[in-house]
Amino acid sequence: MRVTSAFCRLLRLDGTRVREVSFEEAKVMVKVALKRKKLVCPECGFETPSRYDTRPVLSHWRHLDLGAWELEVVAELRRLACPAHGVVTEGVPFARRRARFTRDFEDLVGFLATTMDKTTICRLVRADWDSVGRIITRVMGDHLDPGRLDGLFEIGVDEVSWRRHHKYLTLVSSHRTNKVVWGSEGRGAASLDGFFEDLGEERAGGVTAVSMDMSAGYAKSVRQEGHAPKAVICIDPxxxxxxxxxxxxxxxxxxxxxxxxxxxxxxxxxxxxxxxxxxxxxxxxxxxxxxxxxxxxxxxxxxxxxxxxxxxxxxxxxxxxxxxxxxxxxxxxxxxxxxxxxxxxxxxxxxxxxxxxxxxxxxxGVNNARHEALNRRVRMIVNRAYGFHSAKAALALVMVTLGPVTHVLPHERLDVPGG
Ligand SMILES: [Zn+2]
Known part of the structure; x- marks a missing residue:
């Protein structure tokens, strides 16, 4: 078997052909070419057969390590003119938009982040903590259950500090599933207003009870017309x-x-x-x-x-x-x-x-030991998020760990032989 064919089977990068393999200092470089003729906008999926210009854009991604070797995928990409997004570099099937890592690499990091601390994960995958933060933000975006806001009855809302100097996240959890279903930066009524906006009036009508602490902000938002004015407000013991x-x-x-x-x-x-x-x-x-x-x-x-x-x-x-x-x-x-x-x-x-x-x-009885335990786990995860520079990353860590997220590891993907 030729080296290029062997790497093609080894890496299983969707929609690519391996052109060249070279070894550099502590790194394996794999040059690939896309199989598809059409160019696809990475933002919206718009397809076109025509290039914007002939200038190639050299791009590279980290893929899963090969033994002790770091593996880098390189490809010459083309540019297209998208009616909605202007001139952009085409998207690739094996990596998320704007990512410098392949989907397989990111899915693995997303899974590890649910149980590993900062030092361990950074050492294992050889990436810095803020890169890990951006990776899990993308993993969350891909794997979060889109139906997470359906059928909510009894919910809890809470604020947690994710960094010193009064940086907060507002989190909403479902008492039935004991999962964090929604989160946003900040705290108080304005933050919870965002939740009701995402929920919409019809689904909000199904909410029967909202539990919270004694700060008045959240109660004000629940009471507002169009939110859940009829829901019983419970104070968590x-x-x-x-x-x-x-x-x-x-x-x-x-x-x-x-x-x-x-x-x-x-x-x-x-x-x-x-x-x-x-x-x-x-x-x-x-x-x-x-x-x-x-x-x-x-x-x-x-x-x-x-x-x-x-x-x-x-x-x-x-x-x-x-x-x-x-x-x-x-x-x-x-x-x-x-x-x-x-x-x-x-x-x-x-x-x-x-x-x-x-x-x-x-x-x-909306306040039970399970809810308190979830609350404690949230605080533990948020402590681990210390050191992130963005609220988005801290929130993503909470969601990939305690939210309705299904993690799929590279070998568990349906199209993997033996997976
Ligand atoms: Zn587009």
Whole structure:
């Protein structure tokens, strides 16, 4: 078999013939030619038999490695005049538009990105993190389920910070499928408005409940005419508990700062108390449990704050009915507002204001452990996205990992022998 024929079978680049194979330093160069006579616009698929000019455009793409060798595909492309896009270089069947990698290479990277951290993936595929970001953005565009916004009933909306300096993503998930179905840059009402625009009035009419945290922005967008004004707004209990944990941490910091003024050594020892206080009591290790017992004996403000946080958490731990939750919630609010602890007085006010929304979540059961787990996974993925320079890439990482995306690896494609 000739070398060119062998490479043709090895690489399986759609619609090409291998013309020449050469070895360079740590790289195999494979020159290919397109089989098709017609020129195709890479933006819209417009076809024409005529070239715009005779000047060839030399293009190259990274393909899957060949053993330890990097493999580069090279082709001389032609230019065409598209009525919609002007003079463009023709598209190729084996790579996505504007990509410097083949589809096979990108599909592999998209799959790896769902489980691998930045350092590992960059080392393995020999690409920088921003290139990985652009690759997964294209993979997402190709493999995202087009029906993801059909048949939504109960949805959750949430904001996550994907980078320092208040850079946020707004994400919408389906409670039924437990997948992230939509996302956009930014947060607040304006971002969620974009979701309802994509959803359209008819599909929005099917939305019965929307769960969220206590920031008012999203509720405003849901209430708007043409969006989902009849949907029940639910406040996720785990967001309520998160606020209590924050209030406790504020009290703890205050106590620690007072302590530092009096006794530096004691303050240093006290620093270890943080996790003993903030973690769930069942998750503590022996040392942390001992610290917690010490804090209980000491009593005072900090212990009062701790028992308040735990009281609020306990409201949502069991599978209590709406009436019981209402009673416990009210009891918590009156205790918190009389506690003399400023962060808890504020918290009581917030909980009272959103009482109906919290109870609706309990009543409809839209807030379950699965949803909280998805929320936690979103945060984990978004942490991995740190280091991306664009919100688009961060969002793509969330979608290829937690969205309705079917990953197809090069050997799983239908046209692969044995695949
Ligand atoms: Zn075009």
């Amino acid at each position: 785990f967001h309520v508990v998160q606020l209590a944990t924050k209030a406790l941490d504020t009290v703890r910091r205050g106590v620690w700062q007072d302590m530092r003024k009096l006794d530096e050594a004691a303050a240093k020892r006290f620093r270890g108390a943080r996790w003993a206080l903030l973690k769930n009591p069942t998750d503590l290790n022996d040392e942390q449990a001992a610290t917690l017992r010490k804090l209980r004996r000491k009593g005072g403000e900090l212990w009062r704050a701790y028992t308040l946080k735990e009281a609020l958490r306990a409201v949502f731990v069991g599978d209590l009915g709406e009436a019981e939750v209402r009673e416990l919630l009210d009891r918590f609010c009156s205790r918190a507002s009389r506690s003399g602890l400023k962060p808890f007085v504020t918290l009581a006010k917030t909980v009272r204001k959103h009482r109906e929304g919290i109870l609706a979540a309990v009543r409809l």
